[in-house]
Amino acid sequence: LDGLAETDWTDATDMDGAQVAVADYRPDWWPTATRLLIRRVRLAPEQVSADPRSRRRRTLHPDQRALPISELTTADAVYGYSFIMTNLDVSTPEQAAAVEHWYRHRTQIENIFRDSKLGAALRHLPSGYPQVNKAWMWGALLAVSIAGWLHQLTATPGPGGRLAGWGVRDGQAMIATLRHRLIRVPARLVRHAGALKLRLPPGHYLLDEVLARIRRLPATS
Structure with a gap:
């Protein structure tokens, strides 16, 4: 990082506040064509946890990582860094941005499979029978798709009109979190003023929001 100048950074593709650069660092034991691609994302101090075990805090520059939160708020800029070893062509800033974008989408796909393992069994x-396992797999992937639809129902427009779902991880809460907040919710179905109403316990505003958005969906024939 110390060998990079501000002019070496170029804006990342489809990621607000992110930039990419290619470092000259390459140990002798790396394959000849390997390059080190670096992405940095500008963070607000309140996005950084005081817990040194925090995943995001561990992505800070070592000098900033050692600072207490009170001093971090006075820094000119706070960045989280990610490093990618690649043998793809990153010879120009445009190529570097395109390669980082490609790797980022690969990571998102891997996160979906991780979520399906942790949240959808x-x-x-x-079974030892392929047909049973195939049905099980499709059921798990269907659960992942339903989780994506739930994110759409709770989404809010962001910069450029992009939708951000509910929760942490850039609006992509894990399936287990959605299950806890949306599905495993105790409620009472009561009749009031001649209509059935679902009464939720205090604090479960997300389910209220989802139900309201479902009711506003246009009717289909």
Whole structure:
């Protein structure tokens, strides 16, 4: 990082506040064509946890990582860094941005499979029969799709009109979190003023919001 100048950074593709650069660093034991691609994302101090075990805090520059939160707020800029080893062509800033964008989407796909393992029981196939395992797999992937639809129902427009779903991880809460906040919710179905109403316990505003958005969807024939 110390060998990079501000002019070496170029804006990342489809990621607000992010920039990419290619470092000259390459140990002798790396394959000849390997390059080090670096992405940095500008963070607000309140986005950084005081817990040194925090994943985001561990992405800060070592000098900033050592600072207490009170001093971090006075820094000119706070960045989180990610490093990618690649043998793809990153010889120009445009190529570097395109390669980083490609790797980022690969990571998103891997996160979906990780979420399906942790939240939709895809980590274990239950049978010795391929047909049973195939049905199990499709059920897990259907659960992932339903989670995506729930994010759409709770989404809010961001910069440029892009929708951000509910929760942390840039608006992509894990399936287990959505299950806890939307599905495993105790409620009472009561009749009031001649109409049925679903009464939720205090604090479950997300389910209220989802139900309201479902009711506003246009009717289909």
